[in-house]
Amino acid sequence: xxxxxxxxxxVLEWYAASRRDLPWRRPQRSxxxxxxxxxxxxxxxxxxxxxxxxxxxTLWPTPSRLADASPGEAVRxxxxxxxxxxxxxxxxxxxxxxxxxxGRVPGDExxxxxxPGIGEYTAAAVAAFxxxxxxxxxxxxxxxxxxRAVTGTALPAPSLTRAEVDLATSLLPEDDAEAATWNVAVxxxxxxxxxxxxxxxxxxxxxxxxxxxxxxxxxHEGPPRRGQAWEGTDRQCxxxxxxxxxxADGPVAGTRLRAVWPDEGQRDRCxxxxxxxxxxxxxAGDRFRLPA
Numbered sequence: 001x002x003x004x005x006x007x008x009x010x011v012l013e014w015y016a017a018s019r020r021d022l023p024w025r026r027p028q029r030s031x032x033x034x035x036x037x038x039x040x041x042x043x044x045x046x047x048x049x050x051x052x053x054x055x056x057x058t059l060w061p062t063p064s065r066l067a068d069a070s071p072g073e074a075v076r077x078x079x080x081x082x083x084x085x086x087x088x089x090x091x092x093x094x095x096x097x098x099x100x101x102x103g104r105v106p107g108d109e110x111x112x113x114x115x116p117g118i119g120e121y122t123a124a125a126v127a128a129f130x131x132x133x134x135x136x137x138x139x140x141x142x143x144x145x146x147x148r149a150v151t152g153t154a155l156p157a158p159s160l161t162r163a164e165v166d167l168a169t170s171l172l173p174e175d176d177a178e179a180a181t182w183n184v185a186v187x188x189x190x191x192x193x194x195x196x197x198x199x200x201x202x203x204x205x206x207x208x209x210x211x212x213x214x215x216x217x218x219x220h221e222g223p224p225r226r227g228q229a230w231e232g233t234d235r236q237c238x239x240x241x242x243x244x245x246x247x248a249d250g251p252v253a254g255t256r257l258r259a260v261w262p263d264e265g266q267r268d269r270c271x272x273x274x275x276x277x278x279x280x281x282x283x284a285g286d287r288f289r290l291p292a
Contacts, residue, residue, distance in 0.1 A: 004171045007149065007206055008182065014205035015185035018192065022046065024053070024129075025184070031105035031130035032063050035093070038125045039086050039117070046191075052079050063097035063105065066090070072290030075279060076246045082235075084242055085277055088291075089117025107131040128180040136169045137183040141190025146171070148194060152211035154220040155196065237261045237270040242279060245290050254286035 023029065024037035036056055040049045055077060060066035066074065071091045078087035093115040097105055105126065106112055112123035127133040143156040146167055156164060172179040193200045201207050201217075212218070230236055240260040245252055261267040271288075274280040281291045 004173070006209055007171065008173055008178075010205035011185050011189060012178070012181060015181070015188055019185075019188055020046070020192075022050075023057075029130075030061075031107070031126065032061070032097075033057060034130035035105055035118075035122070035126050036090060038122050038129075039090050040081060042086065042122075043083065044081050048081060052077070052081055055079075060094075062103060063094040064103040066094040067098040070290075070292050071278070072281075072292050075242065075290050079246075080239075080243070082239070084279055086117070088278055092116035093118055105130065107133070109133070109135055125183075128183050132177050132180045134172060134174075134176040134179040135183070136165060136172065137187075138165055138168045139187060141187045141194075142168060142183070144196060145186050145190045145194045148199070148212035149206055149210045152215045152218075154212060154218060155222065158222070234266065234270050234273070237263075237266055238274055238279075241271060241274060242290075245280065245288065248289075251283055251287040251289040254288060257288050 019025070022037075024033050033053075037049065037053055040053055056066075059077060060069065069091070071088055074087040074091040075084050078084050096115050097103060101111075106115075107127065107130070109123045109127045112118055112126055113120065118126075121137070121139065124135040124137045125139075128135040128137050138160060143160065143164055146164065147153045147156040150167060150171070171182075173182050189204070193204050201210070201213060204210065207213055237260075241257055244257060244260055257271070258264075258267055261270070271280065275282055278291055281289050283289060
């Protein structure tokens with residue numbers, strides 16, 4: 001395992017020169033802007049998040065402004081980011097921030113984790129990126145960089161392990177501000193250079209000390225990684241129903257909502273799930289709308 005200090009300087013220097021100019025990374029960004037970006041970026045590429053994030057910040061520049069809107073408006077403005085329950089969780093978190101924290105995003109991980117829908121990763125990311133705390137932030141990109149550069153494997157385990165979290169913590173610089181920058185720098189390295197399918201090793205700032213390259217870049221020995229299916233899935237069915245409600249000016253008749261999917265059993269199951277999740281609200285007369 002390379003000594004942490006042998007990785008810090010080249011990665012931090014690379015990040016200073018190569019980082020993307022993203023609005024939630026700018027010095028003047030608010031903790032709320034960081035929180036919204038972190039939730040939106042879960043399993044969603046930056047290019048899709050940017051326009052939706054900018055729209056949200058125009059409509060709801062503070063948690064209190066979002067809390068004063070309806071959950072349905074949050075779902076409507078979520079657009080096609082996918083996993084729209086994230087919009088409901090952000091709305092619920094905004095209500096908690098307004099009602100329990102004076103409208104200010106809390107700055108410590110423990111309190112952040114008490115907000116609705118905010119798990120360990122998001123709490124750590126907000127603490128680090130919004131408040132400069134020395135927190136352990138581990139996403140898919142970070143795990144892949146650590147797997148290759150430090151442990152010498154092509155890809156990390158299918159799901160996050162305790163050993164990976166401990167490794168990430170051991171690699172953090174001691175200085176709080178430098179640790180926060182290190183977290184985002186490793187993420188950026190994984191997103192732009194140390195990619196899953198076609199790593200750009202000649203462009204990597206630690207290629208000369210990467211354990212995986214020094215071992216001859218051995219192939220991944222675990223189960224094959226498969227992309228998530230979309231066509232014909234419940235996710236696609238649910239997405240069509242929610243999109244129809246987003247595009248509508250008011251409640252939608254059940255016959256029209258059910259017409260978006262041909263499989264009656266799957267369609268009814270998905271509609272029931274949307275209602276149970278709070279994403280769709282049933283009304284009298286077999287009508288439906290986004291939650292009010």
